[in-house]
Amino acid sequence: xxxxxxxxxxxxxxxxxxxxxxxxxxxxxxxxxxxxxxxxxxxxxxxxxxxxxxxxxxxxxxxxxxxxxxxxxxxxxxxxxxxxxxxxxxxxxxxxxxxxxxxxxxxxxxxxxxxxxxxxxxxxxxxxxxxxxxxxxxxxxxxxxxxxxxxxxxxxxxxxxxxxxxxxxxxxxxxxxxxxxxxxxxxxxxxxxxxxxxxxxxxxxxxxxxxxxxxxxxxxxxxxxxxxxxxxxxxxxxxxxxxxxxxxxxxxxxxxxxxxxxxxxxxxxxxxxxxxxxxxxxxxxxxxxxxxxxxxxxxxxxxxxxxxxxxxxxxxxxxxxxxxxxxxxxxxxxxxxxxxxxxxxxxxxxxxxxxxxxxxxxxxxxxxxxxxxxxxxxxxxxxxxxxxxxxxxxxxxxxxxx
Numbered sequence: 001x002x003x004x005x006x007x008x009x010x011x012x013x014x015x016x017x018x019x020x021x022x023x024x025x026x027x028x029x030x031x032x033x034x035x036x037x038x039x040x041x042x043x044x045x046x047x048x049x050x051x052x053x054x055x056x057x058x059x060x061x062x063x064x065x066x067x068x069x070x071x072x073x074x075x076x077x078x079x080x081x082x083x084x085x086x087x088x089x090x091x092x093x094x095x096x097x098x099x100x101x102x103x104x105x106x107x108x109x110x111x112x113x114x115x116x117x118x119x120x121x122x123x124x125x126x127x128x129x130x131x132x133x134x135x136x137x138x139x140x141x142x143x144x145x146x147x148x149x150x151x152x153x154x155x156x157x158x159x160x161x162x163x164x165x166x167x168x169x170x171x172x173x174x175x176x177x178x179x180x181x182x183x184x185x186x187x188x189x190x191x192x193x194x195x196x197x198x199x200x201x202x203x204x205x206x207x208x209x210x211x212x213x214x215x216x217x218x219x220x221x222x223x224x225x226x227x228x229x230x231x232x233x234x235x236x237x238x239x240x241x242x243x244x245x246x247x248x249x250x251x252x253x254x255x256x257x258x259x260x261x262x263x264x265x266x267x268x269x270x271x272x273x274x275x276x277x278x279x280x281x282x283x284x285x286x287x288x289x290x291x292x293x294x295x296x297x298x299x300x301x302x303x304x305x306x307x308x309x310x311x312x313x314x315x316x317x318x319x320x321x322x323x324x325x326x327x328x329x330x331x332x333x334x335x336x337x338x339x340x341x342x343x344x345x346x347x348x349x350x351x352x353x354x355x356x357x358x359x360x361x362x363x364x365x366x367x368x369x370x371x372x373x374x375x376x377x378x379x380x381x382x383x384x385x386x387x388x389x390x391x392x393x394x395x396x397x398x399x400x401x402x
Contacts, residue, residue, distance in 0.1 A: 055141025056108030210358035251381035
């Protein structure tokens with residue numbers, strides 16, 4: 001049996017060690033968090049805004065099913081004999097992943113954060129875009145409740161005139177935004193598509209000026225905590241989840257879009273500090289984007305640079321990669337090990353007023369636009385080999401032309 005093959009077991013363990021982090025995107029270090037109150041209007045919503053993300057377990061008893069969905073989804077990860085190996089990995093890794101969630105407070109706050117962001121966004125949209133009001137946000141997660149397919153049924157019951165599919169990953173990757181959009185295609189391949197709803201897509205927004213200002217302000221907040229004599233020498237180390245080089249070589253846009261965000265943030269800051277970009281959470285034995293964030297910290301310390309701000313540039317909420325990997329593993333454990341003088345982490349956008357304005361502005365501009373889908377979204381990677389992507393892009397082209 002393959003389960004007794006030690007090489008395969010080791011490979012499975014390596015794959016899983018990072019994917020439990022990869023799929024969860026957002027517990028605040030910087031302020032209060034509302035209790036997930038859905039924005040409700042007394043009227044039927046005219047515009048539904050479906051906020052797409054991978055999600056994360058709210059409680060540790062959800063971890064196994066969360067991992068199982070990840071490890072059996074070939075849009076996210078490809079494994080040998082996946083239908084058998086995936087469930088085995090999920091079962092094997094559940095206790096370790098549960099321990100990590102306990103160490104950051106018992107579970108992911110991503111649902112509460114997304115509900116809060118959506119509520120604040122829709123309140124602003126109702127004020128500035130009365131012609132498309134009432135607006136109502138919905139949350140669609142890939143691997144944990146509320147699952148995207150269940151949320152789509154809720155939207156259909158509410159009968160809005162328009163649905164905006166809004167990716168909460170500012171920079172597009174086939175493994176994140178692409179996976180969520182493919183799940184919607186899969187759902188409607190097996191279910192009737194409502195004929196009286198107009199659909200449109202916001203697939204990427206990593207260079208939006210208000211998003212850039214939000215990241216820049218988060219960095220300024222941390223820079224101000226360094227003594228003045230050190231402040232200008234602090235290394236701003238941007239960090240994003242890594243990606244396998246085979247995905248990069250297929251043409252995934254993610255690395256270039258991350259780079260564009262970094263460039264614009266540093267322009268907003270006036271190029272005040274040395275900076276670099278590194279990649280975290282590598283999974284498995286194959287080559288991924290480098291340098292790894294922990295290796296970058298070690299390398300700079302050897303060069304005599306010992307003061308850092310880590311900036312998670314690809315996430316709009318705190319999540320296990322920031323709260324555990326960055327805060328515990330790097331800012332605490334690694335920093336002590338290699339002799340860092342001072343290391344801080346910029347908070348994710350969370351509920352910063354600039355970020356709520358960014359969300360509102362992105363959607364308001366989209367609603368006013370005559371373009372229901374970005375032409376870039378309809379393109380496949382030049383070396384794409386996934387037949388589902390071909391079918392999905394064709395389906396979305398037709399959906400958004402109606």
